Amino acid sequence: MNTLQPIVSRAPRAWPAPPLAEPPLARQPEPPLEQAFALFGAAPALAQPLPVGQLYFPSWDRYEAAMRDIFDREYYTNHGPLAQRLEARLAERMKVRHVVCVTNATIGLVMACEALGLTGKVILPAFTFIATPQALSWTRLTPVFCDVDPATHQITAERIEPLIDADVSAILAVNLWGDACPAAPLQALADRHGIRLFFDSAHSMGCEVGGVPVGNFGDVEVFSFHATKVFSSAEGGCLCTNDDALAARLRNIRSSYGAGAAVDVVKTSNGRMSEAQAAIGLLNLDDFDAALVNNRLLFDRYRDGLRAIRGLSLYEPRHVSTTNYQYVVCEIDETAFGLSRDLLLGLLKAENIVARRYFHPGAHRSIPYVDELPQYVDALPETDRLNARLIQLPSGALVTETQIATICERIAAAQLHADAIRARTAEV
Numbered sequence: 001m002n003t004l005q006p007i008v009s010r011a012p013r014a015w016p017a018p019p020l021a022e023p024p025l026a027r028q029p030e031p032p033l034e035q036a037f038a039l040f041g042a043a044p045a046l047a048q049p050l051p052v053g054q055l056y057f058p059s060w061d062r063y064e065a066a067m068r069d070i071f072d073r074e075y076y077t078n079h080g081p082l083a084q085r086l087e088a089r090l091a092e093r094m095k096v097r098h099v100v101c102v103t104n105a106t107i108g109l110v111m112a113c114e115a116l117g118l119t120g121k122v123i124l125p126a127f128t129f130i131a132t133p134q135a136l137s138w139t140r141l142t143p144v145f146c147d148v149d150p151a152t153h154q155i156t157a158e159r160i161e162p163l164i165d166a167d168v169s170a171i172l173a174v175n176l177w178g179d180a181c182p183a184a185p186l187q188a189l190a191d192r193h194g195i196r197l198f199f200d201s202a203h204s205m206g207c208e209v210g211g212v213p214v215g216n217f218g219d220v221e222v223f224s225f226h227a228t229k230v231f232s233s234a235e236g237g238c239l240c241t242n243d244d245a246l247a248a249r250l251r252n253i254r255s256s257y258g259a260g261a262a263v264d265v266v267k268t269s270n271g272r273m274s275e276a277q278a279a280i281g282l283l284n285l286d287d288f289d290a291a292l293v294n295n296r297l298l299f300d301r302y303r304d305g306l307r308a309i310r311g312l313s314l315y316e317p318r319h320v321s322t323t324n325y326q327y328v329v330c331e332i333d334e335t336a337f338g339l340s341r342d343l344l345l346g347l348l349k350a351e352n353i354v355a356r357r358y359f360h361p362g363a364h365r366s367i368p369y370v371d372e373l374p375q376y377v378d379a380l381p382e383t384d385r386l387n388a389r390l391i392q393l394p395s396g397a398l399v400t401e402t403q404i405a406t407i408c409e410r411i412a413a414a415q416l417h418a419d420a421i422r423a424r425t426a427e428v
């Protein structure tokens, strides 16, 4: 099913929304499944599909004014004034010396590998989006997949250290779910072994560790501004670093046109951010603090609505002092919940609640690594466990508190009817 929706036709968001009613958890007279769940024939709980993804859209008037400005200047790309302004404003906000805006985070990761001069092997978690190891493959580096901490879903220095050998040139840590890997022990480990440390911080815009904005850790951090991210320029991303020489290399690798002081680099790419992307990014930046407040409110609603559900635990970021609440991640214990994660996912999808199972399968079980690096297939039990148990629920600018109440109620109803649902789905 194509779940891409004509967003402009969605009902306007109620702001502020009315207080949320507690989902009905008490056992009630049970209607037949055909009347209770869309999967068995009832009307879906939501009128149209509600996806996972933050999906920021500025008001049409502001968007139109921004595009008029670009047309008046007749300047589309090549590090134009809007891209420059976005870099300056992000650097100020994130308190980092250099922000290098790019077309997307994937090219940003490729550029980071090239600018750092990496060779041989790079250690990273398999529990990440496939773009992370693929950036290594594009630069002819070999991924060394590391398992993650089962409670925090992040990699740790303790798990990485035994994997370091003479061919390893770097650690590529991934900050997931608006949380962060423990950066200080990772930096100490990298320093001890004389290797580089950089971060895939695609999920981390707006997060802070000990009051320091994410973007200031390791040699360089890479952010995604994809449409589904908390900070969006429709497509886009940026690299953040406090290293002047590295920033100059990144700017020269980003584009054969360069930008700033020319330095010798071996390869160039086209990672330029267009003016249209930068314009949306600047509008989003104006609205960003309000988006964080809204995300937090929605997360609180989920926390209230899901609290009483057995066998479901909501991921709470714990290594950050400030999170962006970008993802609502739940772990389903099949035995305690009563249904498998995938059966719950199917039930919700029929209700037009398009929950996701990031990241499934794990990178180590995905092409090409499942064939090229078979040693990892059965070597990462925690990653496999999370791949099989997590679901992500919709949140962000287009999601209302009323919809969250509906989602929580549907999950509670699924648990209430779990025996009947299991029996029915076993029949077919």
Ligand code: T4K
Pocket: 003, 004, 005, 007, 051, 052, 053, 055, 104, 105, 106, 107, 128, 129, 131, 132, 174, 200, 202, 203, 223, 224, 225, 226, 227, 228, 236, 237, 354, 358
């Ligand atoms: N590292 C990590 C850890 C990442 O998570 C990602 C990307 C990257 C690196 C690479 O960053 P980029 O190179 O992409 O900047 C999405 C995103 O495409 C991807 O950016 C993201 N992570 C990944 C976790 O999720 P999909 O294919 O699962 O989602 P997608 O694009 O189908 O969108 C989700 C839903 O939102 C869809 O059901 C439809 C809806 N949607 C989407 C868009 C774009 C809309 O309704 N309107 C829209 O405009 O990959």
